Amino acid sequence: MSELVLDATVAVEAALLEGGFDIYEGHSLNAPGLLWWEVNSVLHEQTHRGEISSGHARDAMARFHQQRIRVFGPTPEFLEATVRVSQRLGWAKVYDATYIAAVLAIGGSRLVTYDERLRRGASRLVPIIGPAEL
Amino acid sequence: MITVPEAARRLRKNPETIRRWIRSGKLRSTKFGTQHLIEEEELDDYAGEEPRMLPLPPGHDKLDDGRPMPNVVAWVWESRRGH
Numbered sequence: 264m265s266e267l268v269l270d271a272t273v274a275v276e277a278a279l280l281e282g283g284f285d286i287y288e289g290h291s292l293n294a295p296g297l298l299w300w301e302v303n304s305v306l307h308e309q310t311h312r313g314e315i316s317s318g319h320a321r322d323a324m325a326r327f328h329q330q331r332i333r334v335f336g337p338t339p340e341f342l343e344a345t346v347r348v349s350q351r352l353g354w355a356k357v358y359d360a361t362y363i364a365a366v367l368a369i370g371g372s373r374l375v376t377y378d379e380r381l382r383r384g385a386s387r388l389v390p391i392i393g394p395a396e397l
Numbered sequence: 398m399i400t401v402p403e404a405a406r407r408l409r410k411n412p413e414t415i416r417r418w419i420r421s422g423k424l425r426s427t428k429f430g431t432q433h434l435i436e437e438e439e440l441d442d443y444a445g446e447e448p449r450m451l452p453l454p455p456g457h458d459k460l461d462d463g464r465p466m467p468n469v470v471a472w473v474w475e476s477r478r479g480h
Contacts, residue, residue, distance in 0.1 A: 271476075272469045272470050276453075276469045279460060279466070280461060280466075283457065286457075301476065301477075304476045305469075305473055309467075314467065319460075355427070358477055377450045377451050377469055378450075379451055380470075382451065394457070395455075
């Protein structure tokens with residue numbers, strides 16, 4: 264069993280599919296609390312834009328809630344760590360840095376994302392893989 | 398973060414065009430001394446570059462209704478941009 268941190272891209276993608284989270288079986292899943300807000304926001308926005316139906320979004324959210332994911336709460340220490348990551352990478356925002364800070368907090372863990380730019384920009388700090396590499 | 402000449406090279410624009418965009422507020426930058434530095438994310442957004450997805454695992458290329466899996470990276474970037 265390996266420790267994985269999921270970002271919003273992989274959580275949304277897996278939630279859209281029946282059995283989408285099956286590829287993570289046998290791994291221990293982790294994420295900052297931000298993940299829940301991001302998944303909720305993305306599903307709502309894409310429903311609003313007509314990309315997915317409200318039923319599909321509801322099913323996706325239910326699948327997401329069924330997963331056992333360890334949550335990193337917004338403690339002062341964790342929030343400071345996200346800012347340090349952003350500073351090291353020269354980023355103005357802390358969204359992606361929040362996921363990277365979670366990886367740094369769990370020894371030997373890896374970040375799973377679909378975001379090619381994130382992998383390119385942050386692989387020098389933490390191991391980053393795509394879901395197809397599991 | 399990247400310099401104005403590097404941003405110009407990536408967008409295939411004149412460096413002065415990039416500086417004009419910065420002065421007019423169209424492109425955000427951070428000033429270090431006399432130099433403007435631009436975030437790569439900002440530049441990608443400005444250039445209208447399509448967010449690129451890493452490969453999908455087998456069986457994940459289509460939604461349950463048969464439509465192709467959307468670009469979820471674009472969805473997340475979009476969600477972080479505005480309201």
